Amino acid sequence: DSGVTQTPKHLITATGQRVTLRCSPRSGDLSVYWYQQSLDQGLQFLIHYYNGEERAKGNILERFSAQQFPDLHSELNLSSLELGDSALYFCASNFHSTGNTEAFFGQGTRLTVV
Amino acid sequence: EDQVTQSPEALRLQEGESSSLNCSYTVSGLRGLFWYRQDPGKGPEFLFTLYSAGEEKEKERLKATLTKKESFLHITAPKPEDSATYLCAVQANGGSNYKLTFGKGTLLTVNP
Numbered sequence: 001d002s003g004v005t006q007t008p009k010h011l012i013t014a015t016g017q018r019v020t021l022r023c024s025p026r027s028g029d030l031s032v033y034w035y036q037q038s039l040d041q042g043l044q045f046l047i048h049y050y051n052g053e054e055r056a057k058g059n060i061l062e063r064f065s066a067q068q069f070p071d072l073h074s075e076l077n078l079s080s081l082e083l084g085d086s087a088l089y090f091c092a093s094n095f096h097s098t099g100n101t102e103a104f105f106g107q108g109t110r111l112t113v114v
Numbered sequence: 115e116d117q118v119t120q121s122p123e124a125l126r127l128q129e130g131e132s133s134s135l136n137c138s139y140t141v142s143g144l145r146g147l148f149w150y151r152q153d154p155g156k157g158p159e160f161l162f163t164l165y166s167a168g169e170e171k172e173k174e175r176l177k178a179t180l181t182k183k184e185s186f187l188h189i190t191a192p193k194p195e196d197s198a199t200y201l202c203a204v205q206a207n208g209g210s211n212y213k214l215t216f217g218k219g220t221l222l223t224v225n226p
Binding site: 002004031033042043044045048056058088090092094101102103104105106107108110 | 145146148150155156157158159160163201203205212213214215216217218219
């Protein structure tokens with residue numbers, strides 16, 4: 001168990017809908033990263049939050065947004081869903097101020113858009 | 115742009131048959147190179163971090179090494195439970211974003 005909790009584990013929704021994925025980082029970790037994993041693309045970085053502030057964006061679509069709350073949990077919002085958004089979405093956390101920058105991943109949310 | 119290429123894409127071994135997985139990378143400045151193990155439907159599980167060329171780390175049957183252009187994950191006398199996808203990732207220097215750039219992984223199957 002990595003200590004990173006993601007909910008829900010599975011989500012099935014229709015095209016055009018909006019969903020919210022939730023991530024609770026490891027206790028003490030200030031950084032949260034979101035990644036998307038599809039069969040053909042592998043793990044792709046989406047966005048990074050540190051202590052409530054957005055730090056970097058990767059290959060994140062404009063239909064997607066995220067935020068990190070004062071209690072450090074994070075939510076990834078996906079809207080106007082398309083079939084191609086079906087993927088595994090992972091959250092990872094670390095506390096890089098310690099100098100150890102390895103990230104610990106949650107078990108993921110499997111999103112299926114039908 | 116940071117890039118990571120892993121080879122082979124898939125590897126099938128007999129139990130006890132040692133081998134190596136390769137990770138080639140290009141990055142503007144390497145902060146760290148990471149190896150993860152991923153089981154089907156699960157999140158990546160952290161294995162090793164390597165920071166500088168010449169560094170080596172070991173854990174049970176796994177040993178990771180690093181040069182200026184690539185990393186190897188050596189698997190000695192593997193067991194069926196070592197079957198998984200092994201992911202390599204790099205982290206670049208500079209800024210405060212510690213994002214990982216991943217390769218597509220090597221799917222390892224160890225037959226009993």
